[in-house]
Every structure is written in structure tokens, then in C-alpha cells.
Amino acid sequence: MFPLKYGLSETVDSIFRRAKEGKALFVNRKVLTPEYVPDKLLFREKQLNGVAEVLAPVLHGSKPSNLLLYGKTGTGKTAVAKYVLGRLQTETSESKLAVSYVNTRIAGTEYRTLAEFALSLGLSRKEIPFTGLSIGELINRIFERIRSGERHVIFVIDEIDYLVKTHGDGSLYEFTRAGDRIIPGSLSLVGISNDLKFKEDLDPRVLSSLGEEEMVFPPYNVEELKEILKERAAIAFEPSSFSESAINLCAAMAGSEHGDARRAVDLLRIAGEVGEREGLQTIDDTCVKKASDKMEHDRIEEAVRSLPLQNKVILLAVSRFIGGTNTGEVYLAYSSIVKKTATELLTQRRVSGILAELDLLGLVEAAVVSKGRRGRTKRIRLLLEPETLNKILGEDPALTGLF
Numbered sequence: 218m219f220p221l222k223y224g225l226s227e228t229v230d231s232i233f234r235r236a237k238e239g240k241a242l243f244v245n246r247k248v249l250t251p252e253y254v255p256d257k258l259l260f261r262e263k264q265l266n267g268v269a270e271v272l273a274p275v276l277h278g279s280k281p282s283n284l285l286l287y288g289k290t291g292t293g294k295t296a297v298a299k300y301v302l303g304r305l306q307t308e309t310s311e312s313k314l315a316v317s318y319v320n321t322r323i324a325g326t327e328y329r330t331l332a333e334f335a336l337s338l339g340l341s342r343k344e345i346p347f348t349g350l351s352i353g354e355l356i357n358r359i360f361e362r363i364r365s366g367e368r369h370v371i372f373v374i375d376e377i378d379y380l381v382k383t384h385g386d387g388s389l390y391e392f393t394r395a396g397d398r399i400i401p402g403s404l405s406l407v408g409i410s411n412d413l414k415f416k417e418d419l420d421p422r423v424l425s426s427l428g429e430e431e432m433v434f435p436p437y438n439v440e441e442l443k444e445i446l447k448e449r450a451a452i453a454f455e456p457s458s459f460s461e462s463a464i465n466l467c468a469a470m471a472g473s474e475h476g477d478a479r480r481a482v483d484l485l486r487i488a489g490e491v492g493e494r495e496g497l498q499t500i501d502d503t504c505v506k507k508a509s510d511k512m513e514h515d516r517i518e519e520a521v522r523s524l525p526l527q528n529k530v531i532l533l534a535v536s537r538f539i540g541g542t543n544t545g546e547v548y549l550a551y552s553s554i555v556k557k558t559a560t561e562l563l564t565q566r567r568v569s570g571i572l573a574e575l576d577l578l579g580l581v582e583a584a585v586v587s588k589g590r591r592g593r594t595k596r597i598r599l600l601l602e603p604e605t606l607n608k609i610l611g612e613d614p615a616l617t618g619l620f
């Protein structure tokens with residue numbers, strides 16, 4: 218079908234050969250992706266029942282209370298919310314019920330969050346253009362839609378902390394006091410937050426309304442993570458293509474910071490990909506360790522990629538000193554590099570502050586060392602491979618010509 222005009226390279230050949238010889242380890246890779254909602258959610262009975270109880274009144278035409286779910290990442294909040302909403306929708310043929318779900322971080326802006334909500338209520342693209350309406354007008358159209366449709370609407374706002382952090386709680390304030398404006402329809406909010414402290418950012422009136430009901434999702438322990446992974450592995454992989462010890466290692470690694478099921482599931486998926494790529498018969502501990510290294514590598518790359526320009530320039534300055542140096546030297550190198558870019562020169566004090574941020578991200582090490590009677594200084598060292606850094610920074614058009 219494809220005439221081989223150019224001989225296949227050795228690597229392409231060997232990749233295909235290995236794929237043919239090695240067996241497929243996955244039967245269903247999809248069940249290990251972040252979007253998949255499992256049929257069975259373990260260790261979350263209390264939360265599942267709790268959410269169901271709060272939302273149940275909608276089935277006999279009353280407005281459910283607002284609900285706030287919070288807990289660290291990977292504690293099953295999104296999965297529980299989607300699961301209960303899914304059941305709710307199959308439970309009723311009630312056309313007066315509308316369920317909307319938006320993740321504000323994925324939507325990106327307040328406008329897009331509200332526009333997605335509006336479209337899910339059946340408003341058209343003509344009524345809700347990509348840009349141009351004010352937030353107030355968007356909210357008016359949403360309210361009018363709910364009122365005229367006489368619908369009971371449940372709006373799940375996932376990663377609500379992102380919306381509040383980036384755009385404040387103005388639209389939430391409007392939603393919580395929609396009341397009379399949408400009668401005979403109603404609007405109930407289910408807010409989901411990964412950040413436990415997010416309540417501090419809310420106007421007390423928004424908080425008391427949004428938090429009418431609250432539910433906390435505790436981290437999983439290692440034993441629970443093992444069970445979750447076993448269930449998932451049984452449907453994701455061919456039987457006997459994974460070792461129990463690999464599952465246990467994924468659970469232990471994901472449980473070491475806080476019991477994060479997302480990390481556990483990601484580790485298992487990537488371990489499977491490593492095993493398949495290497496043509497192995499079973500996924501073993503080594504695959505899991507390689508998966509963990511890859512995730513850490515990806516995390517670092519992403520952290521560098523999303524840095525503000527000044528921070529990138531400072532990182533580049535640090536990378537000029539193999540084996541590390543002190544703040545003064547970094548500042549000198551930074552000053553000479555920054556001249557070749559279109560950004561202003563920051564003070565040494567500000568650069569020190571940014572170095573501390575880069576330390577927190579795990580990109581540089583900024584350790585205070587004593588110099589005896591000459592006082593203390595900071596030893597600055599790059600924590601990633603200079604080649605990796607150059608590759609990523611090279612993608613930034615504002616830094617071209619520096620490599």
C-alpha cells in the first residue's frame with residue numbers, strides 16, 4: 218500500500234519486530250487513563266452515599282443543597298461526583314433535570330467555564346459566542362435559560378479552587394444568590410476543590426451558601442491503593458502479565474507522599490507501556506521504577522516549560538556553572554544573559570527570591586552554607602541535566618539565539 222521509497226531505518230524495523238515478537242500486555246489501556254470512571258469505587262461508600270443523599274431531592278422536584286467536596290489530588294473526588302451524576306441520569310427520564318460538569322482548570326478562564334455551562338444547558342453558539350459577552354451577560358443568559366426551561370440544574374464545578382484563585386468568586390456569588398431570578402427552575406452547585414485552604418479565599422456569604430453541605434475525601438492508605446490497582450489491573454492487562462509485586466510497588470510509591478490514586482494508576486499505566494515497549498512477558502518492579510523516573514522527568518520538563526521568562530533566564534544562568542556556584546556569580550551571569558533578551562534586569566534581591574522558588578520546584582538546590590567567620594552564603598546548583606534544560610528553553614521563542 219505504501220511503496221517503500223526509502224528503506225525503513227534500522228530502529229523502525231526493530232521497533233516493529235519487537236512489537237510482533239513481544240506479546241501485547243494491555244487488553245484495555247483506556248481503563249488506566251485519567252478520564253476513565255470505574256464501575257466500582259472502593260473505600261468510598263460514605264462519600265458516594267453522602268453525595269447521593271444530598272442530590273436525591275432533585276428526583277422529586279426539589280432543589281438539592283449546594284455541596285462542597287474537598288480533599289487532596291487523587292482521593293476520588295471527580296470519580297465519585299461523575300459516578301453519582303451518571304447514576305442520577307439513568308435513574309430518571311425527568312427532562313426537567315439538567316446536570317452539567319465543567320473542570321475550571323481545563324476550561325482555563327471564567328468566561329470559558331461559564332460558556333461551557335451555558336452550552337451544556339442547550340444554549341447555542343450564536344447565543345454564547347467564543348468571546349465578546351460580559352460575565353454579567355453570560356450569567357443573565359444562563360439564568361434566563363434555567364427559568365424559562367423550568368429546570369432543576371445541578372452544576373458541578375470541578376477544580377473550583379482554580380477558578381477562585383485566577384478570577385475570584387464573583388460568578389459564584391451570583392450563582393449562590395440566583396434564587397428568585399430563576400424560579401420555577403433552580404440551580405444547585407457542587408464545588409470540588411483539591412486545595413483544602415481554598416475556603417479562606419471565599420467571601421463569607423459565598424462560603425456559607427456553597428458549603429451548605431461539605432464532604433472531605435481523606436487520602437488512601439497503601440493497602441487501599443493496592444486493592445484499587447488490583448481491580449484495575451485485572452481489566453487493563455492480560456491475565457498473568459503483571460506481577461503482584463509490581464502492583465504493590467506502585468501502591469507504595471503513590472502512597473509515600475499522600476495516598477494519591479491518580480499517581481498509582483498513572484504509574485501502573487506507564488509501567489505497562491514500558492513493559493510492552495521492551496517486549497517483556499510481565500510487568501515487573503523494574504518497569505515500575507522506570508515509569509516513576511519517567512513521570513519525574515516529565516514533571517520537571519513541564520515545570521520548566523511553564524516558568525515565567527525571567528525565571529527561565531535565571532535557570533539558564535545557573536546552568537552555566539557545572540558543579541554549582543554562589544548567588545553573586547549567578548547574578549553576574551544572569552545580568553549578562555538578560556541583556557540579550559527583551560526583559561528588564563531584576564535586582565539581586567529579587568533574583569535570590571526567584572532562586573528560592575526554583576528550589577521549591579526541585580529545579581535548583583539553593584543550600585545555605587557557612588563560610589566560617591566570613592558569614593553565610595548560598596550554594597546554588599542545577600538539579601536537572603543541562604541538555605534537558607537547553608532543549609526545553611530552546612523551545613521558547615523569547616530565548617532564541619541564546620544557545
Ligand SMILES: Nc1ncnc2c1ncn2[C@@H]1O[C@H](COP(=O)(O)OP(=O)(O)O)[C@@H](O)[C@H]1O
Pocket residue numbers: 250251252253254255257258259260261288289290291292293294295296297445478479482
Ligand atoms: N475509590 C476508588 N476506586 C477505584 N478507583 C479510584 C478510586 N478513587 C480514585 N480512583 C481512580 O484514581 C484516579 C484519580 O481519581 P480522581 O477522582 O480523579 O481524584 P481527584 O478528583 O480527587 O483528584 C482516577 O483514575 C480514578 O478512577
Ligand SMILES: [Mg+2]
Pocket residue numbers: 294295296375
Ligand atoms: Mg479531580
